[in-house]
Amino acid sequence: MENAISSFDLEILAQKHDVRIWFCKKTGRRWSFIVGAGDQRPLPSELIYEAGDLGFFVQGESFDEIRLVDEIKELIARKNSIPA
Amino acid sequence: MHQVNKQVSEDSWINKVIKPEEFEKHMVDGKDFIDDDQIWETINNAEEPSKERVREILAKSLDIKTLSPDELATLIKVKDPQVWQEMYEMADKVKRKVYDNRIVTFAPLYCSNYCVNNCLYCGFRSENKDEKRLALSMEELKKEVEVLAGQIGHKRVIAVYGEHPSSDGDYIAETIKTIYSVSVKTKKGHGEIRRVNVNAAPLCVDDLRKLHEVGIGTYQVFQETYHHETYRKLHPQNTIKGNYPWRLYVHHRAYEAGIDDVAIGVLFGLYDWKFEVLGLLHHAIELETKFGVGPHTISFPRITPASNSPLFNEADHQKYFVSDEDFKKIVCLIRLAVPYTGLIITARETKEIRDDVLFVGCTQTDASTVIGIGGYSAMDSKKQNIDEQQFMLGDTRTLDELIGDLAKRGVITSFCTSGYRCGRTGDQIMDMLKSGHEKHFCKLNAILTYREWLDDFASEETKKAGEEVIKKEIAQVKAQTPTVFSKKLYDTTMAYYERISNGERDLFI
Numbered sequence: 001m002e003n004a005i006s007s008f009d010l011e012i013l014a015q016k017h018d019v020r021i022w023f024c025k026k027t028g029r030r031w032s033f034i035v036g037a038g039d040q041r042p043l044p045s046e047l048i049y050e051a052g053d054l055g056f057f058v059q060g061e062s063f064d065e066i067r068l069v070d071e072i073k074e075l076i077a078r079k080n081s082i083p084a
Numbered sequence: 085m086h087q088v089n090k091q092v093s094e095d096s097w098i099n100k101v102i103k104p105e106e107f108e109k110h111m112v113d114g115k116d117f118i119d120d121d122q123i124w125e126t127i128n129n130a131e132e133p134s135k136e137r138v139r140e141i142l143a144k145s146l147d148i149k150t151l152s153p154d155e156l157a158t159l160i161k162v163k164d165p166q167v168w169q170e171m172y173e174m175a176d177k178v179k180r181k182v183y184d185n186r187i188v189t190f191a192p193l194y195c196s197n198y199c200v201n202n203c204l205y206c207g208f209r210s211e212n213k214d215e216k217r218l219a220l221s222m223e224e225l226k227k228e229v230e231v232l233a234g235q236i237g238h239k240r241v242i243a244v245y246g247e248h249p250s251s252d253g254d255y256i257a258e259t260i261k262t263i264y265s266v267s268v269k270t271k272k273g274h275g276e277i278r279r280v281n282v283n284a285a286p287l288c289v290d291d292l293r294k295l296h297e298v299g300i301g302t303y304q305v306f307q308e309t310y311h312h313e314t315y316r317k318l319h320p321q322n323t324i325k326g327n328y329p330w331r332l333y334v335h336h337r338a339y340e341a342g343i344d345d346v347a348i349g350v351l352f353g354l355y356d357w358k359f360e361v362l363g364l365l366h367h368a369i370e371l372e373t374k375f376g377v378g379p380h381t382i383s384f385p386r387i388t389p390a391s392n393s394p395l396f397n398e399a400d401h402q403k404y405f406v407s408d409e410d411f412k413k414i415v416c417l418i419r420l421a422v423p424y425t426g427l428i429i430t431a432r433e434t435k436e437i438r439d440d441v442l443f444v445g446c447t448q449t450d451a452s453t454v455i456g457i458g459g460y461s462a463m464d465s466k467k468q469n470i471d472e473q474q475f476m477l478g479d480t481r482t483l484d485e486l487i488g489d490l491a492k493r494g495v496i497t498s499f500c501t502s503g504y505r506c507g508r509t510g511d512q513i514m515d516m517l518k519s520g521h522e523k524h525f526c527k528l529n530a531i532l533t534y535r536e537w538l539d540d541f542a543s544e545e546t547k548k549a550g551e552e553v554i555k556k557e558i559a560q561v562k563a564q565t566p567t568v569f570s571k572k573l574y575d576t577t578m579a580y581y582e583r584i585s586n587g588e589r590d591l592f593i
Contacts, residue, residue, distance in 0.1 A: 024507035028299015029264060029278065031505055032344060033512040040521040042569055044576045044593050045506040057507050061572060 002054060004079040007035050013075070014038030017068050019060030026053045051076060094200055097249040101324050103288050107333035110374075116329050117370045118310050123153070123362045130157035138167055142174045145420040148182060148518045150372065156365050156421045160358050168413065175419040175445035182424055184523040186498040186530040187490060188448045189483060190240040190281070191232050192430075194457050195220050195259050199246030201285075201325040203308070204318045205354065205387055205395045207475060208246050218457040219250050222262045227461040233275035234268025236452045236460075236483050237541035239499040239533065240279040242304065244455075247284075247324060253291025256284055260298045270540040273589040278501035281347070285324070286334035292341035301504060302380050305334045306349035310363025314355040318395070335371060335379075344510035345380040346371070349428075352406045352414060353387030361417050368422045377514050381426035381448065382418055386411055388432055388475045412441050419445025424517040434478040439489070451486035453477055484546050487537070491549035496557055498530035499537055502592035524569060528577045528593045531557050535584050 005023050014021050014037040022036030031047075043059040049069050050056075056072050058065075108114075133141075141155045151159075162168060196219035199208040207215055220228065232238045243259055245251040260280045268275045279301040286305055287295070295303065309315050312328060319325045335346040348367050350360045364382060372378040386406050387395075395401055406414065411433075419427055429438055429446045431453040438449060454460050455477065481489070487497045502525065503513060516522040531554060538550045558581075565574040573593070580591040 022507050022512060027297050027342075028260070029505055030299040030301070030509070031507045032342065033507040033510045036507075036512055040516055040519060042521065042524045043573050045508070047506065055507075061570065 002034055005035060005075065007037050009075055009079075010035060010037035013068065013071060016071075017058075017060060017063045019058045019063050019068070021056060021058050021068075024055050024057060026050075026055060031055060031057070049073070094249060098200055098324055101288070102327055102330045104330075106289055106337055107329045110333050110336050111329065116332050118312070118332065118363055118366055120312055120359075123310075123359055123366070126153045126157045126362060127160065127358050130154065130161045132161045132163055133158045135164075135167060138162060138171070142171065142420065145174065145178050145423045146181065148178070148423045148520070150369060150378070150423070151365065151421040153362055153365055153369075156362060156417060157358075159417055159420060160361070168416075171420065172412070172416050172444045175416040176443050178419055178423045179427075179445040179447060180523075181520055182517050182523060183426070183447050184527040184530070186496050186500075186526055187442065187446070188240075188426075188498045188500065189238065189486070190242055190448060190450050191236070191238045191460075191483075192244055192283075192450060192453060192455055193228060193232065193241040193263070194244045194455055194459070195225065196245045196248065196251040196255070197457055198248035198250050200248050201246075201323045202320050203323075203325060205351070219248075219255075220259070220458060222258065224458055224461070225259055225262050226266050228458065229263050229266040229277055230268050231460040233266060233277050234270060235541075237270075237275060237499075237537050238452070238483065239275075239277060239501055240281065240301065241277055242281040242283050242302075245282075245284045251284070253287050253294045256282060256287075256291075257294040257298045260295065260300060264299065272539045272587045273536065273584075275540065276590075278499075278590065279504065286331045287337070289337045289341050292338050292343055296342040300343060300345075301501075302345040302347045303335075303338045303343050304347035304349070304381070304383070305331065306351060306383060306385075307332060307363070307367070308351045309354040309360065310350065310367070311355040311359055318354060332367075335367075336374065339371075339375045339377070344375075344377055345504065347381040347383065347428075348379045349383030349385065351385050351387055352411070353404055355404055357404075357406050357410055357414055361414060361421070364418060365421045368425065377510050378422065379425050380513075381428050382422060383428045383430070384411075384414055384418065385430060385432050388478070408437060411437065412444060415441050415446065416444045424514065431477045431479040431481075432475060435481060438479055449486070451479075451481055451483040453480070484541065484543050487542070488546035488549055491546065491553045494553060494556065496530045496534055496553050497537070498526065499533035500526065500529035500592065502529045505592070524573075525593055527557065527561065528569075528573070531561070531577065532580055532584055532591060532593070535581060536589060539585070 002025055010021050020038035020041055023034045024031040041059045045057050047055055048058050049072050197208045198217050202209045202211050263277050263280050281301040283304045315328050338346050368378045426447040427445055428448045429441055431450050490497055538547050
């Protein structure tokens, strides 16, 4: 999964929700950056969705978190359905 | 102490450590990326620049662009003290543009001093029979961390190991997990180590993956000297460390293993400092070019007398020892050449040198430093014993004393470890450092972690000075809201600040 999500996938979410979004992998206490999209902003970094050792962080002034999380889940499901 | 397995033959272990296929693939026509002749040519071809030329190069640094070797060599040739003064001021300005005004602190945590190598300048070398050899057991390590995190108040350590079968990748991974596992009750909250950086021998990709999996912070390996002939002379060829490319390409292996925070450094005083500064720049450029991510930090320890070190008796070698004046130039030049990177000055240096050089671009320093194995829990932090440590310290100030001294100069100390816990690593952190975004987070997280430390560990005197600093920092942030800091960011920070004041811990932006 960590290699399946591209900056293009995240760019769509970033533009739609007007956020910066980035995808990370957790090892111990560390969240390592994998890929991201959207402009850097001086806003708090919020971990909005975790699936196992993978997570999505977002910076946004105001965004619909529930809807964004649903779309992240859809993205993951779509990627999981693609045969390796 | 940790039991060293005598059954493992050191010789058979040594023969298996180096994996040529893991570095040869990065070399071009069998050559590494440090071309000694080319570096000397760059230095020799550079001429003393005009003020205008210097200012052009400084403008590039301030734009957070890595300098070219030619540009760095040009700055090395500056002779006019007034121009150097301008360069020192610019180095501080560059640092503030990338990291704001905060200084991050850490503690070295020596875990093992068994070593199979025999480096001529090092107290840990295998032929130094005066050195007491020790390796911490996990229980002993916990006691060290209880003092560091529960009494002194450190939040980040750099764990240090000799190169030996008893401190292999598995041992290092176990120590990282153990350090992270300790939590100690403090006056108002709890103390813990939130970032474990590692200074260890060059490992293979499989072992580096083990460190990645347990959440290593930064993996730090110094080349010591980039000059091939000097490297050969100081590191006997029948030792692991004698293999120059195995060491030089360890950061490449770290990236391959998933570790995207690596640190480089030179032990100044082994060879001509001008060559070494160029070597560091070539290394940074190599990492940026190959992986898109340069070094997270650069260190520049300066050699100090080590126990029974033959190097100090060689008159011929003493020409390479670095004067205080040149040391300040070195730090300034590295800041200007690799403007995005963190710079670490350690307690090897005296208080006077640190107080001066911190402000030509340094971002991190250590305090309450003990470099003997098991020294923190032995509670003899001011006592030094040459037979129990790798080198002698120049500054034995406690963390409380250092923070108090910095506060009196209006400088905030930061215990921030937030970046690597919210994915500000790798490409992302590089972009943020270069674009100037990271400094906003540096400033806010400095305020939050400083509040924690003042409440949990500060003496009355330091707390008094610290309260003034924190008041000033918060006022600055407020004044820059919403122009620099968004209202949401300010409100979140102040809400966290309130919660931390009430005893909650580890809230970060």
